[in-house]
Each structure stands twice: as C-alpha cells, then as structure tokens.
Amino acid sequence: MSRDENRLAAMLKNGKADALCQTKTLGNYLWDDIPDETKWADCVHCGMCLEACPTYQETGEEHNSPRGRVYLIKAVAEGKIDINEAFSKPVFDCLDCRACETACPADVQVGGLIEEARGQIRQAMPLTGFKGAFGRTVLKGLFPYQKRMNAVGSLMRFYQNSGMQSAVRKTGLLNVMPAHLKDMESILPKVEKPVLGRYPEIVPAEGEPKQRVGMLTGCIMDVMFSDVNESTIRVLTHNGFEVGLPQNQGCCGALHIHAGERNAGKKLAKQNIEAFKDYDKVLVNAAGCGCALQEYDELFRNDPEMLPLAEEFSAKVEDVSKFLYDHDFERPKSEINTKITYHDACHLAHGQGVRFEPRQLLNEIPGVEMAELPDADRCCGSAGIYNLTHPDMAGALLDRKMEDIPDNVEMISMGNPGCMLQIAMGVKKYGRSEKVVHTVQLLDLAYQKDKEAANKFVKS
Structure with missing residues (x-):
C-alpha cells in the first residue's frame, strides 16, 4: 500500500467519521488527535520567543527553540519530514514550560502543539525497554489508582520511620543509583497520611459559610505533600469556605499528557469532570495540575460529546492563591519575621x-x-x-x-x-x-x- 493508503487505513481503523476530509491536512500525522494547525498559523518566526526559552538559552540550537519546534511540527503536517527520532528528540526535549507563550506577540499556543505532537510520536514510536516499562508501571499502572498511590505512600512512611532510610544511607547502597535519583532521595519530604479518605468529604467552614468549593488533592501532592493539602484546607475553612473533597477524584493527568499518553490523560480527565460536577469552583494548589485542568477543553477539542462538559469544568478551575486574593482573604495579624x-x-x-x-x-x-x-x-x-x-x-x-x-x-x-x-x-x-x-x-x-x-x- 502507498503512504496515503496506509494513512487512510489507520484513520478508518480509529473510527474517525471525517477521516476522508482530513487527508489533505494530515501530512505525516497518521493518528487521531492531530496537532491543531490554527495554533501555528500565526507564527511568523520573529524570534521573540528565543531568549524566553530555557533549552534555547542552554544550547543556542534552533531546533531547541520554540519557533524551531513549531516549524518541525508544521513540516510533519505538510509531509516534508517524517515522525522519527530527529523529530521526536527536540519535541520531547522541550520543558513545556510555556515561557514562549508569554513572550509571543501573536499568542501562538506552543504548549498545546508540543503536547499534541507528543501524542502522535507515542502512537508512531511507542516506548520500549526500560522507558516503556516505566510508562506502563508508573504512568498507567500507578498514578491513576489512588489505592496504589496510597500503598506507595505507606511504604515510603515505613522506609522513613522504621530506620531503614538511615541504614540505607549509612551503608552506601544509594551509591548504586544514578546521581540525580540519589539526590532526589536525599531531599524526600516527611511523608504523612494522605488527606483524601482521612478528612470528611465536606470539611465545614469556620463560622458562617460563604461558599462550598471543591479541592483537587492530587496524586503526588497528597502522597508526598499532604501537609500542604492540610494547610490549604485550614486556610480555606478559616476564610469561611466549606471544602469538598470528592472521594472519586483522581490524578489530573498532566504527566500523562506531557508524556504523549493522551488517551490515558483523557480517561483521568473524564473521572475528574464527573467527580466535581456538583461544584461551581474547583481549587488547586499545584500549578501543573491546575494548568492541566484548565486545559481539559483543549484535550477534548475533537470530541463533540465531551467538549461542552470539559469547557464547563475548565472554567471552574482556579489556583488557590488567586481564589483567596479575589475573595478578600483575611489578613493575618501575627508577625512572621x-x-x-x-x-x-x-x-x-x-x-x-x-x-x-x-x-x-x-x-x-x-x-x-x-x-x-x-x-x-x-x-x-x-x-x-x-x-x-x-x-x-x-x-x-x-x-x-x-x-x-x-x-x-x-x-x-x-x-x-x-x-x-x-x-x-x-x-x-x-x-x-x-x-x-x-x-x-x-x-x-x-x-x-x-x-x-x-x-x-x-x-x-
């Protein structure tokens, strides 16, 4: 079969009703959820993004700049280059930090393009070996399941509280680990019991309640930083807000979307949209999670059934610091010098x-x-x-x-x-x-x- 015939077969296999009318704009993107050409249409390669980009600052390489990556993504869509390692590396070397979007005078949504391109890469070039096993075990087998995450938290608490951590450090066993993993182990926070399941589903406000808000507890946040979640609950209830902690909420899916696992991200997004459907406001204390939640509408842009629900949900999401400031938070009286x-x-x-x-x-x-x-x-x-x-x-x-x-x-x-x-x-x-x-x-x-x-x- 020709390349165009293979492309058509792949699209029909995925069940896209409008597959035929998309063939002229797909180029070498063969799968569902292709990068949105309206996102690169306004890029004139002016270079305003270059000095905002950390990877370009470090390397000085055009393909490691935002405009370079946008050009590569566009080139695949035009059929000029294939999805291969030469394309994959600069796309995955991006931090997806969005600094380029702040700098861009044309408001080119580079972050969305990067994530959509990664989705294409992972379908065309699935990870194998250790990286593939890591994705299956951690991203797909651990983060989406709260009970499994809690079990990992219990093991970490045992590791820290039983004396095992001190023994491991003294014996030098950590020296067999890669340097960056050893460094991470050295700064692990004190792991406490997670908030979700320990606190009631509705935490009452102090005094007369002003409003009931939902709160995302997160996966890593609730396992490793449950103290931050507790502080967030105390601050909100102190300011007169009832805090809802839906038991059926889950991981936001940000790490999956960043990794190109968009279907896994969509599954988690549907879970959270359902979990918070009865709340008018969803508050988040983790920047990465909040950004992902606010972009669920982008994730479902090609799904006419889910898109209205995702748009409604994303409009409700707000960072806790902005919410507190906008709702006239109580100014503390005591000094912290x-x-x-x-x-x-x-x-x-x-x-x-x-x-x-x-x-x-x-x-x-x-x-x-x-x-x-x-x-x-x-x-x-x-x-x-x-x-x-x-x-x-x-x-x-x-x-x-x-x-x-x-x-x-x-x-x-x-x-x-x-x-x-x-x-x-x-x-x-x-x-x-x-x-x-x-x-x-x-x-x-x-x-x-x-x-x-x-x-x-x-x-x-």
Missing part, C-alpha cells in the same frame, strides 16, 4: 497567568520581607518528570536558578510540588540553608499564630 523570595512555577505564571496574587498573600503577612528573585519565572528544571528523563538539562537549569537566589533569604516560596522538590535539591546541593515552602503554608502559619495569640488573650 522572615525574609522570603518567591519562585514563579511555570504552569502558574505562564500557564495560568497568576503572578501577582501569591506575592500579595505573602506581602500581607506582617513581618515578612520580600526579596525579588531575578528571572523568577524561568523554569527550575522540574517540569513534571523532566528532571528524571532529562537530568543533565534539568541540572543545568537548577544551577542557574540557585545562582539567582538572593542572599540572606530564609525561605523560598512557590506554588508547585515539583518545583519544591527540585529547588530543595538545589538547596542541598549548594549547601544552603533556605527552607522551601508552599505559599499557602506561610499563610496557614500566620493564621495559626493568630489563633494562639487569641487563646492566650482569652485565658489571661
């Missing part, structure tokens, strides 16, 4: 356009001194699991981030768990002393001090 700098998580600053609000939450805490971080919105190298799949590039970006941390700050605040782990690794690597915290944790600490002060006043 500390000097803080703030790192902009990529998917919060570039993906959601949230920059001002988290800084204002911190500025409103008495005693907090803010020190501006140069290039605060440049990627730290975490980028989902990028620091696992591309440790060299991630390490170089982390080095640049740590060089920019202002002197004499005591805390580095941010709004994403991946960034928290990555920057904590940088703090340890450079022998620094800063504490890495989530923005909402500091607001929670201030409220706790307010309550302690009020209790002392009542007792006196």
Whole structure:
C-alpha cells in the first residue's frame, strides 16, 4: 500500500467519521488527535520567543527553540519530514514550560502543539525497554489508582520511620543509583497520611459559610505533600469556605499528557469532570495540575460529546492563591519575621497567568520581607518528570536558578510540588540553608499564630 493508503487505513481503523476530509491536512500525522494547525498559523518566526526559552538559552540550537519546534511540527503536517527520532528528540526535549507563550506577540499556543505532537510520536514510536516499562508501571499502572498511590505512600512512611532510610544511607547502597535519583532521595519530604479518605468529604467552614468549593488533592501532592493539602484546607475553612473533597477524584493527568499518553490523560480527565460536577469552583494548589485542568477543553477539542462538559469544568478551575486574593482573604495579624523570595512555577505564571496574587498573600503577612528573585519565572528544571528523563538539562537549569537566589533569604516560596522538590535539591546541593515552602503554608502559619495569640488573650 502507498503512504496515503496506509494513512487512510489507520484513520478508518480509529473510527474517525471525517477521516476522508482530513487527508489533505494530515501530512505525516497518521493518528487521531492531530496537532491543531490554527495554533501555528500565526507564527511568523520573529524570534521573540528565543531568549524566553530555557533549552534555547542552554544550547543556542534552533531546533531547541520554540519557533524551531513549531516549524518541525508544521513540516510533519505538510509531509516534508517524517515522525522519527530527529523529530521526536527536540519535541520531547522541550520543558513545556510555556515561557514562549508569554513572550509571543501573536499568542501562538506552543504548549498545546508540543503536547499534541507528543501524542502522535507515542502512537508512531511507542516506548520500549526500560522507558516503556516505566510508562506502563508508573504512568498507567500507578498514578491513576489512588489505592496504589496510597500503598506507595505507606511504604515510603515505613522506609522513613522504621530506620531503614538511615541504614540505607549509612551503608552506601544509594551509591548504586544514578546521581540525580540519589539526590532526589536525599531531599524526600516527611511523608504523612494522605488527606483524601482521612478528612470528611465536606470539611465545614469556620463560622458562617460563604461558599462550598471543591479541592483537587492530587496524586503526588497528597502522597508526598499532604501537609500542604492540610494547610490549604485550614486556610480555606478559616476564610469561611466549606471544602469538598470528592472521594472519586483522581490524578489530573498532566504527566500523562506531557508524556504523549493522551488517551490515558483523557480517561483521568473524564473521572475528574464527573467527580466535581456538583461544584461551581474547583481549587488547586499545584500549578501543573491546575494548568492541566484548565486545559481539559483543549484535550477534548475533537470530541463533540465531551467538549461542552470539559469547557464547563475548565472554567471552574482556579489556583488557590488567586481564589483567596479575589475573595478578600483575611489578613493575618501575627508577625512572621522572615525574609522570603518567591519562585514563579511555570504552569502558574505562564500557564495560568497568576503572578501577582501569591506575592500579595505573602506581602500581607506582617513581618515578612520580600526579596525579588531575578528571572523568577524561568523554569527550575522540574517540569513534571523532566528532571528524571532529562537530568543533565534539568541540572543545568537548577544551577542557574540557585545562582539567582538572593542572599540572606530564609525561605523560598512557590506554588508547585515539583518545583519544591527540585529547588530543595538545589538547596542541598549548594549547601544552603533556605527552607522551601508552599505559599499557602506561610499563610496557614500566620493564621495559626493568630489563633494562639487569641487563646492566650482569652485565658489571661
């Protein structure tokens, strides 16, 4: 069969009713969910994105720039190049940090193009060997299942609390691990029991409730940073909001979508759309998750049945810091005397356009001194699991981030768990002393001090 005949057969096999009318625009994309040509139509290759792109900054290579990747994606659609390793590598070397979208005067949606292209690559070039096994085991066999994630959390707690972690570190067993994995083990946070299933499905507000909001607990967030989830619940209820924790919610699917596993991402998206259908607002404390949830409508753009539901859901999603600021959060009265700098998580600053609000939450805490971080919105190298799949590039970006941390700050605040782990690794690597915290944790600490002060006043 000819190439066009193979393409048609593949499309018909996937059951697309409009397969025939799409053949002229598919080029060498053979599968469902092709990159959207309207996303690259406005790109004039002006180069405004170049200096915003971390991988271009590091390599100086055109194919590792946003406009270079857009050109490659367009070239496959025009049939000029094939889906092969030469195409796959620059597409997967992208951090998907969206800094180029902030810089682009034409608002070219590079992030969406990258994710759609990765979906095509993974269908044409499935992973094999260790990488394939990792995807099947972790992305498909672990993250989508809350009970399995909780089991991993239980094993991690046993590892930390039983003395096994200390023994493993003393014996040098970690030395057989790749350096970047060893570094990650060294900064693992204290793992506590997850919020989902431990808290009631509806956590009551303090005083007269203003509104009921849903909260995404997340997969990695609830296993490794359940303390951040607890702080988020306390801050919201302190401000008069009932917090709903639907038991049937799940992983947001961001890591799957970034990895090109779009069908797995869609399955998780459907689960969350159903779980939060009775809520008018869905709050998120993880930047990557929030950005993915806000783009469910993009994920289902070719599904006329799911698209209206996805659009309705995405419109309800908001980062918790923006929600608190927009709803006149209670200003703390007690002082936290500390000097803080703030790192902009990529998917919060570039993906959601949230920059001002988290800084204002911190500025409103008495005693907090803010020190501006140069290039605060440049990627730290975490980028989902990028620091696992591309440790060299991630390490170089982390080095640049740590060089920019202002002197004499005591805390580095941010709004994403991946960034928290990555920057904590940088703090340890450079022998620094800063504490890495989530923005909402500091607001929670201030409220706790307010309550302690009020209790002392009542007792006196």
